[in-house]
Amino acid sequence: MESIIKGKPVADKISENLIKEVEELKAKGINPKLSIVRVGAKGGDLAYERGALKRCEKIGIITEVKEFPESITQEEYINELKKLNEDSSTHGILCFRPLPKHLSEEQIKYVISPEKDVDCFSPVNAAKVMEGDKSGYPPCTPTAVVEILKHYDVELSGKKVAVLGRSMVVGKPAAMLLLNENATVTICHSRTKDLATVTSEADVLVAAVGRARMVKENFVKEGAVVIDVGINVDEDGKLCGDVDTDAVKDKVSMITPVPAGVGSVTTSVLAKHIVKACKMQNNA
Amino acid sequence: MESIIKGKPVADKISENLIKEVEELKAKGINPKLSIVRVGAKGGDLAYERGALKRCEKIGIITEVKEFPESITQEEYINELKKLNEDSSTHGILCFRPLPKHLSEEQIKYVISPEKDVDCFSPVNAAKVMEGDKSGYPPCTPTAVVEILKHYDVELSGKKVAVLGRSMVVGKPAAMLLLNENATVTICHSRTKDLATVTSEADVLVAAVGRARMVKENFVKEGAVVIDVGINVDEDGKLCGDVDTDAVKDKVSMITPVPAGVGSVTTSVLAKHIVKACKMQNNA
Known part of the structure; x- marks a missing residue:
């Protein structure tokens, strides 16, 4: 018996459902959007980013990448993150981690809006995972x-x-x-x-x-x-x-x-979280 | 062989250490204080409160009990909690739970200052427990x-x-x-x-x-x-x-x-958390 179970059928099934949901949202004038925040250009980050962008495109989710130089300061990073928190056109924020050492994740994780935190950077979402509260976003x-x-x-x-x-x-x-x-x-x-x-x-x-x-x-x-x-x-x-x-x-x-x-399933989960966040932010 | 291990020796040992720490704090003019927030007068709450007050008194921790009627509104409760958050004379806040049904713990748990939350009501402290971050307060x-x-x-x-x-x-x-x-x-x-x-x-x-x-x-x-x-x-x-x-x-x-x-050990842990919170809030 073949025991190997691949991720692709799972990812395809999730995507298939999301395509329909996104169509419904767009019919109401709501356009789900992901903002990626990346410092520098590490190979692993870029590879994941390519996968995430491709998946979102396929599903109909708008994407933007905010790329910052390694020289970005803590204050600048926090300001950029706050702008995204307040920008009602974007619904999900993915911050690539680990951040360069001169940036304090310990401080920044409290800045990202839990409602837009689609990969569990915020302690609010970590606590929800522990509580079994399904309103949050587990990693x-x-x-x-x-x-x-x-x-x-x-x-x-x-x-x-x-x-x-x-x-x-x-x-x-x-x-x-x-x-x-x-x-x-x-x-x-x-x-x-x-x-x-x-x-x-x-x-x-x-x-x-x-x-x-x-x-x-x-x-x-x-x-x-x-x-x-x-x-x-x-x-x-x-x-x-x-x-x-x-x-x-x-x-x-x-x-x-x-x-x-x-x-091969993680980017579909990411997309699912973005659509969920978009719906919650729009009461849709 | 006697296998029964009692809590009292553990509690006594913790208290003994805390008495010294509190003496040192008082010598610097710092007076550790616990504020208890209680709605109504349930038997279980009162029993725990008596134990906590007695333990704190023994150790030299100042205590106050804010008792509110069952008729307190969500807004009033939140205002009282915010006052305690801002009151620099108190270092630890214990909110008796569960709260009456008309009060939303789901909302209130985000109000208590994580720095004063000595029994893990705040999701910030729950997340720290999961992360193994010892700067927080586990239950x-x-x-x-x-x-x-x-x-x-x-x-x-x-x-x-x-x-x-x-x-x-x-x-x-x-x-x-x-x-x-x-x-x-x-x-x-x-x-x-x-x-x-x-x-x-x-x-x-x-x-x-x-x-x-x-x-x-x-x-x-x-x-x-x-x-x-x-x-x-x-x-x-x-x-x-x-x-x-x-x-x-x-x-x-x-x-x-x-x-x-x-x-018999929980109130000593509570006292330990209050002293820790007092020290952190005073950089002592």
Whole structure:
């Protein structure tokens, strides 16, 4: 049986629904718009930006990119962000992070309007993720994990889910979102003893630890569902996930590949958040 | 071996340290103060208030109680809260919750100053708990759980911890605080399948589910440490925890009783938060 489950069908399905929603909004004279705020031109940021712009264009969401030089000051960055907060023509703001070291994320995260914060930069949205308050915007990547599991009809209620990794961008919010789906969630990390034993008890394993192919055959339960969030480059310069897919794919029932797995769903989630934000801001 | 570990020695130790800190602050002309905001006069609120006032008095913290009638409006409540935010003579604000139904906690929680919010009402503090940012104020009860474990030298790093319950006042923040201590944390709840099997794998079990004596002998591992956060009244009107202490106490290595366990540490944690807030507000 082919266990590889790709992200594309999930992304396509989300996009398909959004295209209709955006058409309806446009018929009412409402034009959803995303503003991207980028400092400098890091390769990773540019790659994600290209994907996001392409996805938004396909769906009918207007986009703008505010690119600033690395020399931008804290005050200037905050002023630009405040302008976007107040600009009623834009509904979603995506700030590329991490910011250069001379800018204080610790201060800036309180400036972005929670209502426009489509990728969970604001503590208000982080708190909503923890509370299970669906009016907020969880980070796009862990939301994509849940979207994939739902798309492929993976039962979560009462199931044992192990989340490997405890970052604020993936691990912790993924744990909260899956808890919200009534899973029994175990959060594992670098300090976990007998890691393979712990993860191999899980019905669903979400790997988000950032170590190339560290999840081997003995880490997974027979028939488990594995979501590989990692994006790593191995010694040969090849893109790979946190899971040794070849070693694992015959043992599990489903596994997302890297590339073409979770990563291909995140921009659709971003678009979904923009449309939601646009609707809420327009009471539409 | 006696496995019952009481809260009092933990509370006494925390208080002892705080008495010294408050003396030092007073020598500098700084007088730590707690403001309690209470609507109506529910028995549970009054009981906790008495304990908090007594604890603060012992430590040298000034207290005031703002009692409002059930008829207080949303606007009036918010105005009173804003006055306390701006009053530089008070450093910690405790709002009794739940508020009467005509008041919107959803709105009010954004009003309390995060710097004075000593029991995690503000989403800013909830987000800090999730981030593991120690500059904030986690809720007093889960913090008391961690204080007890540390006081009794319970190793947490790498250990399996099961948290039974997923509320925003205990379960979820307890999970985040224990994760911060490098434990491998499993969050269980009413939908967890084979609950006893899951909890009986834990080195440390935190029960915070609010069901009288539901944790039986088969729920715990031989030699485990059990922290019983529940406060329930059984059919005979007797106060009891979530754990069937008599059935469990000979199997585990340590267990907190109810009463005289976690509950006796929470007001000391509250006092610790007030002193911390006072110091931060005075750069002392």
